[in-house]
Amino acid sequence: MHFVTGGAFNGKQAWVKGKYPGSEWISAYKGEPLVEDLNTLSSTSIVLEGLEIWLKEHSAEMTVNEARNYFVNVLNGYIDWENSAQNRKIIIIGTDITKGIVPIDKNDRNWRDLTGWAYQDLSTRCSHVDVIWYGINQTIKPCHSKEK
């Protein structure tokens, strides 16, 4: 599982398209729902785009903790899907929305909290994490530094 993040309009989509050509795309920006069970799809390489939007929807429907637990379950399902056959790959794109000013609206704060937690839960389960900065990727996992 590969997590690709970074600020808005930094070229995450273009980078993923270059790295994983021919993948099946499910996009929250097009109003498509989060696929909970990847076995319903036939592709072996799947890109889920706009995770922050799906998290926003879920943060409106349940408490932050409930939403976080729900999402962890979904992620564990993705890992099982990836491991159950050769050459399966899931790539998740999520815009980093966590670095600005604390939002005034309580729902926006919840959304942002959930996004921060969910991205941590996601990174922990991913073999690869890249941050895209204006088209340039910085691989932050696996970590190649000497500190382990």
Add this chain to the structure above:
Amino acid sequence: METASIIFITGGVRSGKSSFAEKKAAERASEIGGSLHYLATGMPSDQEMENRIACHQEDRRKSGFSWKTWEQSTNIGSLASGFREKDVLLLDCLTTWLTNELFSQEADWNESYLKAVFHRILTEIEAIRKNCHQLVIVSNEVLSDPLHEKNDLVFMYCQLIGNLHRQIVQKAMQAYAVEAGVPVLMKGVKR
């Protein structure tokens, strides 16, 4: 003339990006025995802006290098013919320039208007970089907030500045993200 290279530098507010950019430009100018030019896009619209500008001017005066300052809020490309082969240019900053361009005309921010502004800025950057030795471009990191409405002015502005940054990073010889005063080299090699 050989086309000049671009050094692109971004950072948050008060991250030290301008000081670092001035240092880079001054180093380059001393290496080649060139002249330093400062392209200021900010307009002294109020007292706070005046103070900020004065602060930057003082820094440049103290640096011991001599800078020629050009105050130009829009249409920066019109300055191109005034530069020479051994000039090192520092443009500070792109976000202000974009804001000035967007508000310079009374127009609806529709797709064709935004596209026109986007291409105008890239064309003007190209025009000035052709007429100098080195172009250093400073910009702000503004893409960290959650974005909501697609028709929102902030959304459209962010999309534009993000696309401009990507284009400029692609052209740049070096790109830096300055974090709390520490420049992090994102593209290119240290020299």
